[in-house]
Amino acid sequence: MPELPEVETTRRGIAPLIQGKQVTGLVVRQPRLRWEIPPLDQLVGEHVCEVSRRAKYLLIGFDTGTLIIHLGMSGSLRFLPANASPDRHDHFELQFGPHALRLRDPRRFGAVLWSEGPPLQHALIRSLGPEPLSQDFHSDYLYQQARRRRIPIKQLLMTGGVVVGVGNIYATESLFLSGIHPGRACNRVSKARLQTLVEQVKAVLARAIQQGGTTLRDFQHEDGKPGYFQQQLHVYGREGETCRKCGSTIKAKQIGQRTSAWCPGCQR
DNA sequence: CTAATTCCCTGGAAGC
DNA sequence: TGCTTCCAGGGAATTA
Numbered sequence A: 001m002p003e004l005p006e007v008e009t010t011r012r013g014i015a016p017l018i019q020g021k022q023v024t025g026l027v028v029r030q031p032r033l034r035w036e037i038p039p040l041d042q043l044v045g046e047h048v049c050e051v052s053r054r055a056k057y058l059l060i061g062f063d064t065g066t067l068i069i070h071l072g073m074s075g076s077l078r079f080l081p082a083n084a085s086p087d088r089h090d091h092f093e094l095q096f097g098p099h100a101l102r103l104r105d106p107r108r109f110g111a112v113l114w115s116e117g118p119p120l121q122h123a124l125i126r127s128l129g130p131e132p133l134s135q136d137f138h139s140d141y142l143y144q145q146a147r148r149r150r151i152p153i154k155q156l157l158m159t160g161g162v163v164v165g166v167g168n169i170y171a172t173e174s175l176f177l178s179g180i181h182p183g184r185a186c187n188r189v190s191k192a193r194l195q196t197l198v199e200q201v202k203a204v205l206a207r208a209i210q211q212g213g214t215t216l217r218d219f220q221h222e223d224g225k226p227g228y229f230q231q232q233l234h235v236y237g238r239e240g241e242t243c244r245k246c247g248s249t250i251k252a253k254q255i256g257q258r259t260s261a262w263c264p265g266c267q268r
Numbered sequence B: 001c002t003a004a005t006t007c008c009c010t011g012g013a014a015g016c
Numbered sequence C: 001t002g003c004t005t006c007c008a009g010g011g012a013a014t015t016a
Helices: A004-018 A139-147 A153-157 A168-178 A191-214 A227-232
Strands: A025-028 A050-054 A057-062 A065-070 A076-081 A090-096 A099-104 A111-115 A251-255 A258-262
Touching: A004 A050, A004 A057, A004 A076, A004 A099, A004 A191, A139 A153, A139 A191, A153 A168, A153 A191, A168 A191, A168 A258
Parallel strands: none
Antiparallel strands: A025 A090, A050 A057, A057 A065, A065 A111, A076 A099, A090 A099, A251 A258
């Protein structure tokens, strides 16, 4: 599923293709995604100013506002000839002359929204926590967030108001690399270990983004799987298999309605 | 305020 | 082979 590295890879892929380009047409085949796609006809004739990202939201800026796109868990964007026949799950597209930027999303957990004002003030974005790769995400900050809660540390990492873009895969892997049990109450993790965790979150995301740029043929790689990152996963999706570091059998259980894997030998 | 639960949706895997 | 069942997941909305 698209996590932050995939969304960032997508952003880097589409930005040079649509920046400065004029929207010549727009098609909504299935408006019912996570929320109904609003009327966007006014976009035809507008030029793309910039393509940015906040959390897992792609922000396509125009003079009159910003198109907000979320890929949900099965969404992907592709840039292809406008006359290419659409797939059953190709729900939305922006046309740029002979090309189209097309959103495919089989499970329809994604979203296409419009923000007239500054997109960072949009209701879905306004109260999000810091970007994990920014300097605002540091150990003192995480400690302040952790000390006043009792939820499992893994849930804390996946709470958007605390830090964004850390989904199940990267939360699971960074906790392994930090030696912290995912079910440990967040206020019972030492400050020193939180510092390690912050470092590992950044490292694991940076590595994945880097590989998104080098290993991936291009951003149009879709298929809903971690793909390029899968071969180096230590615990995610490896329940019952052997830990690559200590040989213990990887365990898994539900934490906050999400499957969480960990190594009983490496994580406390 | 925090925390726990429900819900949206469908492809793919597993079971029969 | 074909059917049914279950699970995955981001994150908003709802309830406690």
